[in-house]
Amino acid sequence: MLADRIRRMGAPHWLALYGLVLACWVLLALMAVPPDLREVARVFGGAFWEAFCTTTPDAAGFARLWVMWALMSGAMMAPTALPAFATYDDLGHSTETNLPGLVGGYLAVWLGFAAVAAGLQMALFAAGWVSAFGDSRSGLLSGGLLVLAGAYQFSALREACLAKCRMPVTFFMAHWNDGAWRNGVRLGAVCLGCCWALMLLGFVGGVMSLAFMGLATLVMTLEKLRAGVWITRPLGIALIVAGLGVALWT
Template sequence: MAAPHWIALFACILAAWVVLYAMALPSDLRAMSQLYGANFWASLCVVTPDAAGFVRVVLMWALMSAAMMAPTALPAFATYDDLSNTEARTDFGQLVLGYIVVWIGFSILAGAAQMLLFTAGLLDPLGQSLSRMLSGALLIGAGLYQFTPMKEACLSKCRRPMTFFMQHWDEGPLRNGVRLGLVCIGCCWALMLLAFVGGVMNILFMGLATLIMVFEKLPDLGRYITKPLGRALVLGGLALGAGIF
């Protein structure tokens, strides 16, 4: 029988996906934007350039982070849970709390970036890029980041969670959760920002991106994904910028 803390964690992940699905606008309403333009979406309060709009955007990013990133960290959470059988100071809840706090911080920064891009006319109210150059730059940037030492260093920690936790064990569960969150951001921040290309509330994009990030962190499979994905993103960005598609 599953332990209560695992049931609670999976319930939170499922709830985040359910809420995101409920928040995603149906295709018929999206099609109406071609008839009514940005004013139509503003009237629906999808995004508004004010404090209330910023809060909604940050909440949306926090839900996205919970739904997309928690599944990628499940191997690390399981490793930490296994250690709780042999080591002291293994409060699973504090570990997850530290992880969540870091991603809330990322959500605030991503929400601020979305609001700035929206007010500059580079994003539509659904958070999707209106600029071919912006989309191309995001794709190329995410692709190039796949080849950086920072990406490799963070991925190596995610792929070997036992080693990661033993190196920092004495810091306690909360700080280990914060460290794990920072490492996950180091792995995935550039891919997460591709939501501005695919659409921030695009469920299909979120599902596909989640699968990619889960597989990329697997020690046996991930090494076959990182660099080919980087090449594909760079080529896609160049093609988009050149107007090929």
């Protein structure tokens, strides 16, 4: 059965999905700011980085940030949904399915999140709370985001969203007649409910930091598995403790 699933996941629509995720990671790697350049910018100030890439408070600046957050969302969130995508594709043996439509609806939700995150980054940059890289300049902001993400790990809303992600068959069958696109949007909304707070930790770990993105993707993927129930609460405690430490001692 596992061998059959592996063969099915080599179909053209799966290869296209893998290619999309890989392309997002490659583009992010090309756009990522090296740690040494970040350090130079801290020493010489924001004007140093403005010579390379300016976060401008206009439509062009917003568009650049939206593209960056859209790539981050595609690279980080699509892998976390692979088990749900595979479950949906398996249902195609007994009924008609449309995986591209499902994935399209799912990514549409995260493109919307990318727009909100880009706007938030512009506002934080204008207020002087984040650098031109999108990294937090405020211990209170960093600590607040960490505590928020940690507290959200214990919320009933997040638990309800995670339950749906961990039981994709039940989720899809409950809304099957809505079609692939609507199911994709619904799945994207559920994943957004799980992961928005962790995604915003990019302002703490470093927007466009490959290390942060890789670690966050791994954590979010593991949490959506059934065994992830053992990760959620310890992670929440760790984030709250880290957030309080950052807020009090920086």
